[in-house]
Amino acid sequence: MAYFDAASTEPLHPAAREALLEALEGGWADPQRLYGPARRARMLLERARAQVAASLGARPDETSFTSSGTQAVHLGMLGTLHARRRAGRHLVVSAVEHSSVLHTAGQHERDGGKVTTVGVDRSGRVDPEEFAAALRPDTALACLQSANHEVGTLQPVTEVAEACRAARVPLLVDAAQSAGRVPIPGGWSLLTASAHKWGGPPGVGVLVVRKNTRWRSPLPEDDRESRRVPGYENVPGIAAAAAALEAYRGEMELDAPRLSALVELIRERVPRLIDDVEVIGDPVERLPHLVTFSCLYVEGEALLTELDRLGFEVSSGSSCTADTLRPSHVLEAMGVITHGNVRVSLSRGTRAADVDRFLAVLPGAVDRLRQTSGVTG
Amino acid sequence: MALKRRRAVREAPPEAPPVSTGPAALVTIDALGRKCPIPIIMLAERIGEVPVGGIIAVKADDVAARTDVPAWCRMKSQDFVWEETLPRGWAFHVRRTY
Numbered sequence: 001m002a003y004f005d006a007a008s009t010e011p012l013h014p015a016a017r018e019a020l021l022e023a024l025e026g027g028w029a030d031p032q033r034l035y036g037p038a039r040r041a042r043m044l045l046e047r048a049r050a051q052v053a054a055s056l057g058a059r060p061d062e063t064s065f066t067s068s069g070t071q072a073v074h075l076g077m078l079g080t081l082h083a084r085r086r087a088g089r090h091l092v093v094s095a096v097e098h099s100s101v102l103h104t105a106g107q108h109e110r111d112g113g114k115v116t117t118v119g120v121d122r123s124g125r126v127d128p129e130e131f132a133a134a135l136r137p138d139t140a141l142a143c144l145q146s147a148n149h150e151v152g153t154l155q156p157v158t159e160v161a162e163a164c165r166a167a168r169v170p171l172l173v174d175a176a177q178s179a180g181r182v183p184i185p186g187g188w189s190l191l192t193a194s195a196h197k198w199g200g201p202p203g204v205g206v207l208v209v210r211k212n213t214r215w216r217s218p219l220p221e222d223d224r225e226s227r228r229v230p231g232y233e234n235v236p237g238i239a240a241a242a243a244a245l246e247a248y249r250g251e252m253e254l255d256a257p258r259l260s261a262l263v264e265l266i267r268e269r270v271p272r273l274i275d276d277v278e279v280i281g282d283p284v285e286r287l288p289h290l291v292t293f294s295c296l297y298v299e300g301e302a303l304l305t306e307l308d309r310l311g312f313e314v315s316s317g318s319s320c321t322a323d324t325l326r327p328s329h330v331l332e333a334m335g336v337i338t339h340g341n342v343r344v345s346l347s348r349g350t351r352a353a354d355v356d357r358f359l360a361v362l363p364g365a366v367d368r369l370r371q372t373s374g375v376t377g
Numbered sequence: 378m379a380l381k382r383r384r385a386v387r388e389a390p391p392e393a394p395p396v397s398t399g400p401a402a403l404v405t406i407d408a409l410g411r412k413c414p415i416p417i418i419m420l421a422e423r424i425g426e427v428p429v430g431g432i433i434a435v436k437a438d439d440v441a442a443r444t445d446v447p448a449w450c451r452m453k454s455q456d457f458v459w460e461e462t463l464p465r466g467w468a469f470h471v472r473r474t475y
Contacts, residue, residue, distance in 0.1 A: 276452070299413075326440065326441075327441040327444060327445075335451075337445055340414060373414075373418055
């Protein structure tokens with residue numbers, strides 16, 4: 001099998017497994033206590049915090065661990081909206097944010113807040129000027145992802161961060177798809193990420209709240225994680241996440257250009273091998289490992305099932321299924337075909353031979369499905 | 378070129394697009410109740426039934442068709458002319474260009 005779904009989750013990095021086992025043995029005690037094993041757990045936790053903070057361009061005391069990337073987004077958004085509610089109740093988000101951001105925005109709106117959604121162009125990118133124009137005197141928070149999770153397009157975070165700073169609006173950057181893979185632009189007030197996207201274990205997210213950013217816990221406070229995240233710390237998971245991030249980042253410096261070239265190959269070949277296909281997302285300003293294309297006249301789920309049978313684990317943004325009954329909000333916002341959508345996201349060490357084999361079997365798979373549905377050229 | 382503010386948030390109902398009454402369709406395809414990609418498969422199969430310059434309409438109630446029909450027109454260089462709101466679903470009007 002070839003695993004092409006790193007954007008959903010990256011397989012556990014060997015460095016994470018090693019650190020996890022070590023910390024299960026040596027970091028099991030309560031890091032807040034004052035005896036020997038507790039001090040060892042505390043040391044592991046703080047070392048992990050320093051590692052992750054340095055990787056993300058933050059200070060250790062600004063960095064907290066959550067139970068997931070989604071929880072980091074929820075706490076980051078709700079805590080800022082709560083602390084700044086006297087400034088106003090207006091929230092700005094892009095149309096292509098992760099569902100954790102959009103669901104929080106939906107709840108804020110149902111609670112009487114105001115939300116402005118900034119649209120994107122055909123490549124999935126927001127226009128920084130349009131984003132800046134959405135900021136108002138009563139804007140409490142703005143959210144922009146570092147890169148899109150479905151199509152890989154990088155967002156103009158630096159320009160948007162400048163506009164937010166000029167308007168004195170905190171900016172939350174959801175860096176789940178890019179942390180560990182590409183450098184994170186600066187200028188943000190809050191940053192969120194998720195360890196299983198960089199080869200860490202599931203169940204560890206990161207919330208960074210910059211000094212001087214007003215934030216108050218939207219949940220009943222307790223004394224863990226600088227009062228930002230309630231609940232007992234997952235020290236072994238956090239230690240593994242930090243070890244994975246460091247190892248992964250080091251490898252990505254070498255591996256990202258190679259993966260990017262494989263993505264380039266897919267971007268270039270697929271439209272030549274298959275009729276009526278559109279490669280979507282920005283061809284240049286993109287994540288190194290992710291490419292998405294849509295095949296006309298093909299049901300996305302049928303194509304994923306067929307590719308699975310042929311040995312390829314891929315994902316799709318389209319969801320023309322009974323359980324959602326909605327097309328992908330990202331594809332919809334971009335105005336591209338929402339069906340027949342395939343997202344290929346390469347993981348650490350994906351081999352060129354796997355990509356070659358994928359390109360060899362894909363045209364036949366699409367062709368078979370088109371014939372089944374009665375489309376003939 | 379850019380598509381701006383198509384949706385408020387995902388839960389919000391779709392914004393009404395600019396609706397104008399346009400030229401009448403020579404052929405109307407009924408794809409009501411059919412899921413994507415069936416409506417545009419039917420459109421692609423039957424657009425040849427109208428002459429170049431003529432209008433063909435697709436009736437569909439799968440919300441994906443609202444994105445897919447205009448996107449299909451762009452990819453296949455056909456003209457998306459207008460969208461009519463029906464009691465159930467929409468009728469998408471397309472002008473055949475070649």
